[in-house]
Amino acid sequence: MSHTEKGDKTATPRRLPITRPRELGKRRQTIQLLTNHFKVSGNPTHDFFYHYNVDLKYEDDHPVIGQGVCRKVMKQLHETYASLLDGKQFAYDGDKSLFTSGPLPFATNDFDVVIDGDALSRKIATSQSPGADGSPGPSDKKRMKQAGQSKRFKVDITFTAKVPISAIALVLGGGQESENSQEVLRVLDIILRQHAARQNRLLVRQSFFRRDSDCIKLGGGVLGCQGFHSSIRPTQSGLLLNCDLSTTMVVEPGPVIAFLLSNQGVKDTSSIDWGKAKRALNKLRIETTHTKAEFRIVGLSENSCYNQTFPLKQKDGNGTVDVTVYDYFMDRWSMKLEKSAHMPCLNVGKPNRPTYLPLEVCRLVPLQRYKRSLSTSQRSKLVEASRQRPDQRMSKLYGELRANNYDSEPMMKECGISIVPDFTQVQGRVLEAPQLSAADGRQLYTPNGRWNFNKNVSNRAYLEKGIVSSLLHLILSLFKCLSQFDLQSMEKYSAVIQEIHKMKHQSPAKRVEDMFRQVNIAFGGNNPEFLLCFLPEKNSDIYGPWKRECLAQRGIVTQCLVPPPNVKDQYLTNVLLKINAKLGGLNSLLKKEITHAIPHVSRIPTIIFGMDVSHGSPGRDVPSVAAVVSSLEWPIISKYRASVCTLPPRQEMIKTLFKQDGDTDHGLIKDSLVAFLGKNNKPKPEQIIIFRDGVSESQFDQVLNDELGQIMEACKFFGDKHFGGNWFPKFTVIVAQKNHHTRFFLRNGVNNVPPGTVVDGVICHPRNYDFYMCAHAGIIVCSLWDYKANTLPCAP
Structure with missing residues (x-):
């Protein structure tokens, strides 16, 4: 939070120190919970x-x-x-x-x-x-x-x-973190990693995986390997070891030929695409079946095993003779290569000195990470197989703790540190679900944090002209549901266009180009306001070019869908909710918005920002995309506008919030402020609340110093231009972290914790103002996917 001194018109906003409230929250009923944090006990033997x-x-x-x-x-x-x-x-x-x-x-x-x-x-x-x-x-x-x-x-x-070592005590007592305290925690985490390395485990940051770990077959030669995450954290109750189940993707070990068939989804080796095979095998490690030697793959031979030659020195020392890899293995090892004779060989040598091995004598070794993005089908299988009851998860955690046997680590013994293998008990509070309002003031019933839209929305979008593409029978079902949904004028679609059959064999770019040729004919060269596009399958290769043409080139709102085999009204309703929001409508409002009863917000002009950065799939060098959304029409806060921009690959900090060029600001914040004020000279925001997603604890200071600093500069610049320089709003920054490894369990261990559960003591940071909230109902006991790490923190 930042503010200025009273009466000082020229003061620069300053940041107040982050401190925890003196007392914990007391509202609503309490609940007793267990959490996967374990006490780090003992007295260090050295200073x-x-x-x-x-x-x-x-x-x-x-x-x-x-x-x-x-x-x-x-x-x-x-x-x-x-x-x-x-x-x-x-x-x-x-x-x-x-x-x-x-x-x-x-x-x-x-x-x-x-x-x-x-x-x-x-x-x-x-x-x-x-x-x-x-x-x-x-x-x-x-x-x-x-x-x-x-x-x-x-x-x-x-x-x-x-x-x-005493530096950590200062943090536990609520003091300021220092480099020394962070270094102590780093040493303790290094001890945990070293312990795992001594057990020959695969190390993925702070997660560890054994060769005998349970694995989930995801198809395509990929396994979801289940392992164990551990990190030591300072909390209000001292040092705690946070242990959790974790999953990372590995290449399925076994014969290389079997992997290629599975990876490409073919049944016969004659159907293998060797260009794809080369990319899939690059830098993987293999073990030969006849010698048990281990190598790393650097490429494939240009010729088949039957035709690939190399110079072999004569035994009598009289020069060399060219022999084929096939003949060499026949003569030297009495091996008749039947499966791979007409396949390329693996090159496991060096660029200037290739070394060739037939595929059928090579096996992929275990625990090799798969760093490419998963398909939709693989993701679905991963989530489906990761479902577990809380009691099963607790049992696995106990098993992993026993298997790790931290007390046997020599460095832990020498430091006088041990781990108490008991789940930490915490007290939580269960907040009641917010009340929602839909159309005509109708209240939505929200038991257990769930609700259902049957017919009406709060604010319907209006559409003058649009186009629906393909699948006429589904369109009729959609508009039948739409008439009950009462979305104004959406039934007055202008055209139904189906792709010409001969174009289905063309490239995605050509198919999109031809579709818009038909669109131009139907609309006389004008762009429609909305496009509803039915795709033949998930992950369709036409999706990217289609979205790029619609959104980036033509500015057309679009909704793509792949209808399920049995289309139900609930599915159609969900699609219409997305369409309504994209066209500027509101699906629901908080009851407290309407009654102006939101604490700290409804009585003071407030603009709310949400900021996040998304990155390309692991291993892909593509630009990152920053998105900033901002609320409109205060005191209503449910309506938002959005701005996006590209960043260099893997860059997390947004550098374009304030972008001054002479007397003009081209940053993302300015557009949000202009939209908030509108044309009717609405009251200027007196406070700005910023929700920031996707940053780690080590980046908190960067968010405050860099991003918040830019927003302050944008506000100062904007105030000078529009308010005569007298504008210093208050700032609140809230960082939301979804992919942490803290899990909560009820004492019976069978059910999920109820939605609205809040924990703000015991395991929270001793100084930083943080808390844990389970905001949604657990419809299924599954896990959230962590795209950055390509790992799956198993969470109830």
């Missing part, structure tokens, strides 16, 4: 964590890249030089940082670490893998010797800083 920098290189001074190799080197260092380390345990992050709970007996030291080649990696190419430049190259005997050769590393450990 400081000691931070050391780790510089890890190969013998030739090239840096070591890859957390897996780094962790193996540091593990070997600990075993080899235990006496030089004074027997101390350490927490290593897999990169440059190492922490101990007391000082090491040196400030800096160099170590030589030797690891057996087979123990370090199974990716050493042996004579079983034919290469293109004379490989297997040296004799089999020499290559076998190289496979078992030791590797030498140089490790430099240097003291960096001391981190006072």
Whole structure:
């Protein structure tokens, strides 16, 4: 919250410190709950964590890249030089940082670490893998010797800083967070990650996955691997370990050929698209069935296994001879390649030295992350299979805690820290559902936070001209429902246009172009106000080009749908609700809006902003899109306008809220303020409430300093232009986080917590003003998808 000093007309808005209310909320009935936070107990045996920098290189001074190799080197260092380390345990992050709970007996030291080649990696190419430049190259005997050769590393450990463990006590007491307190929490999380790494788990940020984890088959060669999330958090009741179930997508292990058939949805190898196969297999790891050696795929051969040749050195040393991969495996391994003889080979070598392997001797190894976006069908299967009763989820959490066995972690023991495996008890409050008003002042009944629109909406949109595309029988059903729905003039559609059959085999861009050719004929070259488009299937490739042409190029409101097999009135009603909102209508109003009874809002002119940034699918380098919505027509707050702009890929902070160009502001906030004031000189906003979605705790200060700072600048600039400079509204910023890992359970463990449940104590931050709210009814016990992480936090 920011404000200005009274009477100071030129003061700049300043930010007040964020503090929790002195007392917890007391309104409405209380409810006793359990939550998946577990007490971190014990007394630290030292006053400081000691931070050391780790510089890890190969013998030739090239840096070591890859957390897996780094962790193996540091593990070997600990075993080899235990006496030089004074027997101390350490927490290593897999990169440059190492922490101990007391000082090491040196400030800096160099170590030589030797690891057996087979123990370090199974990716050493042996004579079983034919290469293109004379490989297997040296004799089999020499290559076998190289496979078992030791590797030498140089490790430099240097003291960096001391981190006072007492810093966390300041936060727990309600004090200001500092770099030291954040560093203490980081060390504790590094200990948890190291513990998981020692158990050979896949690490995905703060989630861990075992090879024997339960998996969900999603189709397309993709599995939903169920694992475990853990992080240590400061709360009002001390340090708590937040544990939750989590799911990430992995490639289905097994024969490469089987994966390609499943991935492309074909039954015969002759139907495989090898261009798609190359993209799908890129950088995946495989294990050979005949040698158990492990490699990473870098591409496919240009020719089939039967025709792909490489120069093989003669045993007598008299030059080389070109042989095919097929013949080599027949002669060397007595393997008759039947399945993959006419398929390309996998290239597991280097760009200037390819190494070829037939597909049928290769298997994908487990726990390889699948980072592409899921199809609609895969998402549906994931959500369906993730449904669990709360008691089942609690049981799984107990099982994961036992499997992790944190008390066995040496670093935890040395720090004097243990985890109490009991769910934390908290008290919540259940707020009553808001009352809604629909058309003609009719009140909507909202039991358990649910309601149903039968016929009427609060404010109907008006449409003068429109077009409906395709499926006449469904259109008739839609307008039959529409007549009951009473959406004004929507029944007066202007044209029904169906795609020409021969165009269905053209590219999406051509199909859209031809459809608008028909639209132009039907409307004499004018754009219709509204388009209703029926698509043949979900994820149709025509959807993107169609939306782009309608919204970006022509400014036409559009609604696309893929009708289900059995169309019911409820489905049609839901479609009409979306159409009504898109055309500027209101589906419902809060009763308190009409009676001007919303606290802090109805009596003071208020504009409400909602801001979010959406990013492209993981692995895609596409622009991010920022959206800002703002309320209109105060004291009514249910009607909004929207503005969007593009940002650089993966950028979360919105940099275009205030964009001054000379004497003009081209930012997103200005348009919202102009629309709020309208043409009738409505009262200027005295307070601005901002709801910000999609930012993490580490970005809170950026939101306040960067985004709120821009909004303040936009208001100051706007005030100078329109109000003579005398405009300093109050600001409130509310960050909404949906994809956290806190879950609540009733004591019976069977039902979901009721909608409207609020928890604002015990597990909340000791200083920040935060709370948890279960705002909606749990129609099904399923989970929310986290697009950024490509993981699924399993939530009741």
